[in-house]
Amino acid sequence: xxxxxxxxxxxxxxxxxxxxxxxxxxxxxxxxxxxxxxxxxxxxxxxxxxxxxxxxxxxxxxxxxxxxxxxxxxxxxxxxxxxxxxxxxxxxxxxxxxxxxxxxxxxxxxxxxxxxxxxxxxxxxxxxxxxxxxxxxxxxxxxxxxxxxxxxxxxxxxxxxxxxxxxxxxxxxxxxxxxxxxxxxxxxxxxxxxxxxxxxxxxxxxxxxxxxxxxxxxxxxxxxxxxxxxxxxxxxxxxxxxxxxxxxxxxxxxxxxxxxxxxxxxxxxxxxxxxxxxxxxxxxxxxxxxxxxxxxxxxxxxxxxxxxxxxxxxxxxxxxxxxxxxxxxxxxxxxxxxxxxxxxxxxxxxxxxxxxxxxxxxxxxxxxxxxxxxxxxxxxxxxxxxxxxxxxxxxxxxxxxxxxxxxxxxxxxxxxxxxxxxxxxxxxxxxxxxxxxxxxxxxxxxxxxxxxxxxxxxxxxxxxxxxxxxxxxxxxxxxxxxxxxxxx
Amino acid sequence: xxxxxxxxxxxxxxxxxxxxxxxxxxxxxxxxxxxxxxxxxxxxxxxxxxxxxxxxxxxxxxxxxxxxxxxxxxxxxxxxxxxxxxxxxxxxxxxxxxxxxxxxxxxxxxxxxxxxxxxxxxxxxxxxxxxxxxxxxxxxxxxxxxxxxxxxxxxxxxxxxxxxxxxxxxxxxxxxxxxxxxxxxxxxxxxxxxxxxxxxxxxxxxxxxxxxxxxxxxxxxxxxxxxxxxxxxxxxxxxxxxxxxxx
Numbered sequence: 001x002x003x004x005x006x007x008x009x010x011x012x013x014x015x016x017x018x019x020x021x022x023x024x025x026x027x028x029x030x031x032x033x034x035x036x037x038x039x040x041x042x043x044x045x046x047x048x049x050x051x052x053x054x055x056x057x058x059x060x061x062x063x064x065x066x067x068x069x070x071x072x073x074x075x076x077x078x079x080x081x082x083x084x085x086x087x088x089x090x091x092x093x094x095x096x097x098x099x100x101x102x103x104x105x106x107x108x109x110x111x112x113x114x115x116x117x118x119x120x121x122x123x124x125x126x127x128x129x130x131x132x133x134x135x136x137x138x139x140x141x142x143x144x145x146x147x148x149x150x151x152x153x154x155x156x157x158x159x160x161x162x163x164x165x166x167x168x169x170x171x172x173x174x175x176x177x178x179x180x181x182x183x184x185x186x187x188x189x190x191x192x193x194x195x196x197x198x199x200x201x202x203x204x205x206x207x208x209x210x211x212x213x214x215x216x217x218x219x220x221x222x223x224x225x226x227x228x229x230x231x232x233x234x235x236x237x238x239x240x241x242x243x244x245x246x247x248x249x250x251x252x253x254x255x256x257x258x259x260x261x262x263x264x265x266x267x268x269x270x271x272x273x274x275x276x277x278x279x280x281x282x283x284x285x286x287x288x289x290x291x292x293x294x295x296x297x298x299x300x301x302x303x304x305x306x307x308x309x310x311x312x313x314x315x316x317x318x319x320x321x322x323x324x325x326x327x328x329x330x331x332x333x334x335x336x337x338x339x340x341x342x343x344x345x346x347x348x349x350x351x352x353x354x355x356x357x358x359x360x361x362x363x364x365x366x367x368x369x370x371x372x373x374x375x376x377x378x379x380x381x382x383x384x385x386x387x388x389x390x391x392x393x394x395x396x397x398x399x400x401x402x403x404x405x406x407x408x409x410x411x412x413x414x415x416x417x418x419x420x421x422x423x424x425x426x427x428x429x430x431x432x433x434x435x436x437x438x439x440x441x442x443x444x445x446x447x448x449x450x451x452x453x454x455x456x457x458x459x460x461x462x463x464x465x466x467x468x469x470x471x472x473x474x475x476x477x478x479x480x481x482x483x484x485x486x487x488x
Numbered sequence: 489x490x491x492x493x494x495x496x497x498x499x500x501x502x503x504x505x506x507x508x509x510x511x512x513x514x515x516x517x518x519x520x521x522x523x524x525x526x527x528x529x530x531x532x533x534x535x536x537x538x539x540x541x542x543x544x545x546x547x548x549x550x551x552x553x554x555x556x557x558x559x560x561x562x563x564x565x566x567x568x569x570x571x572x573x574x575x576x577x578x579x580x581x582x583x584x585x586x587x588x589x590x591x592x593x594x595x596x597x598x599x600x601x602x603x604x605x606x607x608x609x610x611x612x613x614x615x616x617x618x619x620x621x622x623x624x625x626x627x628x629x630x631x632x633x634x635x636x637x638x639x640x641x642x643x644x645x646x647x648x649x650x651x652x653x654x655x656x657x658x659x660x661x662x663x664x665x666x667x668x669x670x671x672x673x674x675x676x677x678x679x680x681x682x683x684x685x686x687x688x689x690x691x692x693x694x695x696x697x698x699x700x701x702x703x704x705x706x707x708x709x710x711x712x713x714x715x716x717x718x719x720x721x722x723x724x725x726x727x728x729x730x731x732x733x734x735x
Contacts, residue, residue, distance in 0.1 A: 386580075388576060388578055388580040389580060389582065391542055391574075391576070391580065392574075392576060392580035392581075392582070392639075393582075394542065394566075394569065395540055395542065395569055395572070395573075395574035395643075396569070396570075396593070396594035396598065396642070396643070396646060397566055397567065397569040397570040397594060397598040397646065398566070398593070398597055398598060399563075399566050399598075402597045402598075406582075406585075406593055406597070407584075410584040411582075411583065411584050414584070
């Protein structure tokens with residue numbers, strides 16, 4: 001009992017150290033602008049953005065390479081130029097952007113972000129560089145019913161999760177059912193498929209979507225807005241006085257030269273290019289790349305998951321009580337928490353100590369998660385081997401390692417092969433979660449193609465078929481080896 | 489006087505409150521062929537398994553060639569087990585390996601024999617038990633009698649000083665008992681020290697030099713086969729024999 005108590009204390013201590021380390025960085029920042037120093041030292045600035053919000057930021061293809069474009073990207077380029085450093089862009093979900101700032105994954109965020117009071121508590125904002133209004137998108141056929149926000153009382157309406165628009169709809173439309181949806185393309189899809197009656201969106205974005213989708217129309221929002229809710233500013237880590245000053249200089253320069261209308265117009269030309277050929281075949285490279293990453297993550301996830309799982313299973317069966325307990329606790333904890341949370345913990349949480357690239361973080365999270373499940377399967381397999389086998393091996397003088405390696409494990413593996421196969425197949429599917437931190441796997445590419453083509457369903461069908469082809473091939477492969485096992 | 493191989497002093501084994509073995513003392517000398525007989529539930533198998541520490545004695549001492557096994561660590565016991573061959577009722581061959589691999593695994597891994605040498609030795613052992621044509625077969629494709637003969641060859645491959653047999657013919661169809669007993673007879677003739685838990689009275693009578701009669705958690709009687717079968721000392725042994733003979 002005492003040992004277990006000690007362990008809990010150690011674990012708590014580790015968590016405390018971990019949690020407070022976030023604060024220590026901000027204390028240091030009081031004295032100096034660590035973000036600025038970091039940028040200058042590295043020679044590049046990392047921009048975090050969620051490229052699904054045309055014309056602010058979205059992805060386009062040129063020479064078969066996708067790149068981020070849009071007004072915010074142009075502004076970010078100006079900022080980098082004025083700092084005399086290169087610009088690097090990290091794409092991720094809008095929801096993850098602020099965490100990425102706080103954990104140092106990115107140096108600044110331009111993503112059509114409104115500097116609300118709530119956000120100001122956790123990050124710093126530059127001066128406002130753009131002011132738009134809030135509009136509502138509706139289906140054209142409903143143009144007679146909906147005039148402005150007041151027409152939506154007790155109706156279904158949607159907005160991007162975690163956005164200002166979401167809060168506006170909640171607060172200013174009486175009794176409206178507000179759905180939060182992650183991606184711009186999905187919002188449009190929800191509208192087109194009549195899941196919702198309207199979508200609250202920033203004016204320029206709404207207009208871009210309406211221009212490219214003949215069935216939808218922009219109406220005035222009619223919201224009561226304060227400055228926070230109409231304006232867009234650059235977000236950066238708290239206590240970045242130097243960086244903030246530099247960015248503000250760039251912004252006033254842009255304002256003085258009145259560059260924004262020009263940037264918006266440029267973004268518009270990309271948008272037009274995107275609607276020319278929206279067949280899925282035209283986007284095969286996107287899907288191919290997505291499949292590539294999904295396979296990469298799955299294969300490495302299976303390998304490291306299997307290694308982790310085997311180790312955990314062996315610990316679980318060891319004579320040492322503490323190791324047994326640790327392994328059991330790990331398995332229970334990982335099985336008891338969602339993979340998505342684990343993924344964010346690895347990427348953002350561990351990110352405080354080591355700067356893991358999103359892909360690495362994704363592979364680690366998927367492997368550690370899979371390891372817990374594999375451990376249980378292997379433990380069951382080892383227990384399923386007749387005890388007489390262990391006794392025979394023991395009586396021949398084989399040591400514990402050789403007993404496991406030559407006698408128990410090969411038999412256990414044969415018994416658990418189907419269950420293990422199931423685990424690997426679900427790993428392929430579950431790996432799709434890595435798209436939330438910006439790993440360009442199949443799901444991520446699906447979203448990009450959706451927002452690129454403004455077609456909602458077709459990319460989903462393609463992704464579905466591709467996932468099935470992958471899982472079905474694996475299941476055939478596993479069957480082949482199962483037959484081999486049984487014949488041997 | 490022959491060298492002492494196994495010495496058992498005041499051996500007791502309990503599972504919770506159940507006493508399986510109570511205060512047993514006995515000796516196995518070099519060249520002894522001991523048949524352990526008695527009714528089911530007398531503790532014969534547990535007794536045999538205590539000799540190689542597959543079961544840990546609750547109290548008492550088991551020594552092998554003068555070394556007290558009960559004081560040894562798990563690691564040291566692994567070494568001791570090389571010297572004690574064990575044959576199980578259910579064969580316990582490794583189904584994931586060929587017959588040849590079953591036999592060569594321990595000599596290669598434990599004794600460090602080269603594969604060529606281990607193979608050569610295994611083939612000669614297979615010849616000895618009459619199965620030289622089965623080297624590449626898997627255990628699942630063998631009959632019960634063949635499996636048990638392979639199991640004996642596997643134990644012999646470690647060149648043990650003593651062989652323990654735990655009801656080696658009990659799981660066999662009647663027509664296969666003979667081939668296994670033949671191999672054991674041959675082994676006995678070659679001078680191997682053997683402790684055999686068995687229900688085969690004919691084998692006990694004709695091959696062994698000592699009968700240990702077990703009942704009620706202890707060895708009730710130790711005598712020569714002639715004595716035991718013609719003139720048992722204890723009432724319990726008489727009762728047991730009368731039951732067997734009626735069958």
